[in-house]
Amino acid sequence: MFDFDRVIDRRGTHASKWDMMAKLSGITAADGIPMWVADMDFAAPPGVTKALSADVTRAVHGYYADTGSWATAASEWLARRHGLKIDPAWVSQTPGVVSGLGLILQAVTEPGDEVVVFPPAYHAFRKIILANERRIHDAQLVLRQGRYEMDLEALAAKLTPCTKIVFFCSPHNPGGTVWSVEEIRALATFCAERNLILVSDEIHCDLLLGDVQHTPTLSAAPEIADRLITCVAATKTFNLAGAHVGACFTSNPVLKAKLDARIAASGLASYNAFGMIATEAAWRTGESWLDALLPYLAANRDLLDTRIERAAPGARSMRLDATYLGWVDFSGTGLAPADVAARVKDRARIFASPGEQFGPGGETWLRFNFATPRPILTEALDRLDEAFRDLRA
Numbered sequence: 001m002f003d004f005d006r007v008i009d010r011r012g013t014h015a016s017k018w019d020m021m022a023k024l025s026g027i028t029a030a031d032g033i034p035m036w037v038a039d040m041d042f043a044a045p046p047g048v049t050k051a052l053s054a055d056v057t058r059a060v061h062g063y064y065a066d067t068g069s070w071a072t073a074a075s076e077w078l079a080r081r082h083g084l085k086i087d088p089a090w091v092s093q094t095p096g097v098v099s100g101l102g103l104i105l106q107a108v109t110e111p112g113d114e115v116v117v118f119p120p121a122y123h124a125f126r127k128i129i130l131a132n133e134r135r136i137h138d139a140q141l142v143l144r145q146g147r148y149e150m151d152l153e154a155l156a157a158k159l160t161p162c163t164k165i166v167f168f169c170s171p172h173n174p175g176g177t178v179w180s181v182e183e184i185r186a187l188a189t190f191c192a193e194r195n196l197i198l199v200s201d202e203i204h205c206d207l208l209l210g211d212v213q214h215t216p217t218l219s220a221a222p223e224i225a226d227r228l229i230t231c232v233a234a235t236k237t238f239n240l241a242g243a244h245v246g247a248c249f250t251s252n253p254v255l256k257a258k259l260d261a262r263i264a265a266s267g268l269a270s271y272n273a274f275g276m277i278a279t280e281a282a283w284r285t286g287e288s289w290l291d292a293l294l295p296y297l298a299a300n301r302d303l304l305d306t307r308i309e310r311a312a313p314g315a316r317s318m319r320l321d322a323t324y325l326g327w328v329d330f331s332g333t334g335l336a337p338a339d340v341a342a343r344v345k346d347r348a349r350i351f352a353s354p355g356e357q358f359g360p361g362g363e364t365w366l367r368f369n370f371a372t373p374r375p376i377l378t379e380a381l382d383r384l385d386e387a388f389r390d391l392r393a
Helices: 021-025 046-058 069-082 097-108 123-131 152-158 181-193 222-227 253-265 273-285 287-311 337-347 374-387
Strands: 033-035 091-094 114-117 135-138 142-144 147-149 163-169 197-201 228-232 246-249 325-329 350-354 365-369
Touching (some): 033 365, 033 374, 069 273, 091 097, 097 123, 097 246, 114 123, 152 181, 163 181, 181 197, 222 228, 287 374, 337 365, 337 374
Parallel strands (some): 033 350, 114 135, 114 163
Antiparallel strands (some): 091 246, 325 365, 350 365
């Protein structure tokens, strides 16, 4: 029903992933392959296209009226997909999850306050924290048996009176870790005991690869609902990043009022109609598309893991339980990180995300977006074979 092998030429279409590659990476070759930013090269669900086409055909594009159907669609999706029941009235719409994180920082912290991050972690966390004049408090993840774990004991020893809030990525990006109920509860208890606000970024929660289950933080630890804000979106799940629409929800009316006040003060209470229409349609009609996509992504993950470890002896690809962002450690190759990066960029003509941008612990890693048609992924892996061929001599 859905042809994920179909190659769609995105060059020259204002696609950041493709059209910003030369500027950001220096790869000017016409056959460069972008495997950096987290958007997919697949056509969106047909229901999204149908909803947008109907709006275009109507040809009147005025202000969007929030009648409550969008938040209801979000809540119904969470209930159906993850067993989480929330009141649509808890939901605040933001121009994407990263924007939502910035608004949350402005709502519940002050300049100079510290924000706990578990690196290596999504690089936009670091950017939005610093842009809002807050400080990053790194609690580096521990790698055990090929999986990341939080070291809350070490974090407790380093907290300061300025530490006010925790940014938690669930599932984790990079690394694809799906946290257990016990791990989430331990973090929730940690935050409650130390009077910390917990922000759970669950934007990748639908992108589960194989027999794993995402547990929403609110489900794992409902007792901390009064200090919890959860961020979700349809944009990662359904390849709608350009819609710039996210949802932040909390059952605490005081926290929600503070967040909504920041949204209003920033002039963001009027919504992007096309984004709202697209994401509501995705939540309401996209489930069969997602069910077909996930096995395809899992097969791409398996192909990447096998091929890249064979191409560069000593490289190790972390086994992802979620996301479509391969996380590969090249430290075992004996090559310096700069040499690895140069081979990938100059020899393979692939734009991958450098590991150091994800903070401490990412220095010897590269992140590869494998959410692309298999013919493109296969070509990229063939090039990586060639780029590291001398290591196999």
